[in-house]
Amino acid sequence: MKPRDLSAHVEYQAGRGIEEVARELGVDSDELVKLASNENPFGPSPAAVRAMKRAAERANSYPKASHADLVDRLAERWSVASEQVWLANGGDGALDYLARAMLEPGDDVLVPDPGFAYYGMSARYHHGDVREYDLSKADDFALAADTVLSAYDGERIVYLTSPHNPTGGRFSVDAVEDVADATADETLVVVDEAYGEYADAPSAVELLDARDDVAVLRTFSKAYGLAGVRLGYALVPEEWADAYARVNTPFAASELACRAGLAALDDDEHVRRSVETVRWAREYLRTELDAPTWESHANFVLVEVGDATGVAADLRERGVIVRDCTSFGLPDCVRVTCGTEEETRTAVRELNEVLAE
Numbered sequence: 297m298k299p300r301d302l303s304a305h306v307e308y309q310a311g312r313g314i315e316e317v318a319r320e321l322g323v324d325s326d327e328l329v330k331l332a333s334n335e336n337p338f339g340p341s342p343a344a345v346r347a348m349k350r351a352a353e354r355a356n357s358y359p360k361a362s363h364a365d366l367v368d369r370l371a372e373r374w375s376v377a378s379e380q381v382w383l384a385n386g387g388d389g390a391l392d393y394l395a396r397a398m399l400e401p402g403d404d405v406l407v408p409d410p411g412f413a414y415y416g417m418s419a420r421y422h423h424g425d426v427r428e429y430d431l432s433k434a435d436d437f438a439l440a441a442d443t444v445l446s447a448y449d450g451e452r453i454v455y456l457t458s459p460h461n462p463t464g465g466r467f468s469v470d471a472v473e474d475v476a477d478a479t480a481d482e483t484l485v486v487v488d489e490a491y492g493e494y495a496d497a498p499s500a501v502e503l504l505d506a507r508d509d510v511a512v513l514r515t516f517s518k519a520y521g522l523a524g525v526r527l528g529y530a531l532v533p534e535e536w537a538d539a540y541a542r543v544n545t546p547f548a549a550s551e552l553a554c555r556a557g558l559a560a561l562d563d564d565e566h567v568r569r570s571v572e573t574v575r576w577a578r579e580y581l582r583t584e585l586d587a588p589t590w591e592s593h594a595n596f597v598l599v600e601v602g603d604a605t606g607v608a609a610d611l612r613e614r615g616v617i618v619r620d621c622t623s624f625g626l627p628d629c630v631r632v633t634c635g636t637e638e639e640t641r642t643a644v645r646e647l648n649e650v651l652a653e
């Protein structure tokens with residue numbers, strides 16, 4: 297036997313793990329500076345780590361109370377009803393729930409190019425077809441309503457990433473509203489705010505009060521440093537929030553994830569320190585790198601280096617791992633995640649030396 301026709305599906309290419317690269321270079325992973333996957337260099341909140349250790353003792357039970365408590369806590373945080381919080385196994389899991397709730401076979405979705413690969417993958421899993429809107433490098437990857445609307449042709453879901461991965465740009469809330477206004481009543485605008493904590497700008501969540509065609513994605517993977525536990529959520533309009541009960545995998549987030557999330561939400565100091573360091577690091581990267589960069593509202597900076605694959609390989613030899621953006625369709629760019637102060641300084645020094653060679 298064989299699976300269904302998956303020829304239109306693409307494989308997700310995650311950045312290589314630090315252990316993998318360390319083994320290949322024959323060095324200890326502690327000697328490497330990994331700035332390839334937009335992870336939080338400070339790790340998780342210590343309070344979240346303690347909460348997970350305690351939760352491990354209760355891992356025989358389904359996470360009923362913790363799931364409900366986290367949903368209530370997030371509802372309070374965003375001033376929405378608990379039903380409007382769709383908890384999931386990472387932000388990626390929440391993207392799946394939105395596709396499951398929206399797409400009929402053959403429906404189209406509209407995704408950014410360059411952009412986050414999982415939007416299209418998720419749509420295809422749910423029997424949707426994928427169309428793209430282009431962000432133009434000549435236009436510094438500008439994110440305006442027209443960028444999206446000039447390509448829009450009645451798609452069921454339109455994905456906006458704000459701040460955008462891999463460029464770092466963002467949509468204003470007004471631009472999001474313009475897209476939602478100009479698209480059909482039955483088009484859902486998904487605003488992916490995976491990097492929202494790093495942007496000095498309001499969330500599109502405020503639009504949910506008045507409209508039923510915008511959903512917002514958030515995650516614990518980035519500013520909260522919990523990428524390894526897989527915890528994210530969508531915030532959806534009240535009108536159709538009850539669809540969650542019909543599309544979610546039972547207990548979408550684990551006991552450990554829920555307890556970690558609850559503890560992390562109470563650790564303001566950890567998030568504040570993470571965000572502050574990112575603000576310093578992206579400024580440092582932009583001013584000190586001897587290469588063109590783009591303004592970033594996220595925890596990374598896109599850098600034009602010429603031969604991205606060659607430069608990323610040379611940097612890896614020097615113990616610094618960055619993301620080669622060839623798979624994003626940008627073969628002349630690398631994406632450098634903001635590290636600790638020391639990691640960021642090392643990355644700049646090494647990258648400048650590679651560029652000078």
Ligand SMILES: *Cc1c(COP(=O)(O)O)cnc(C)c1O
Nearest residue numbers: 386387388412461490515517528
């Ligand atoms: C990291 C990321 C996500 C969410 O990742 P999860 O780890 O699944 O929460 C979503 N969108 C973008 C653009 C991202 O970079």
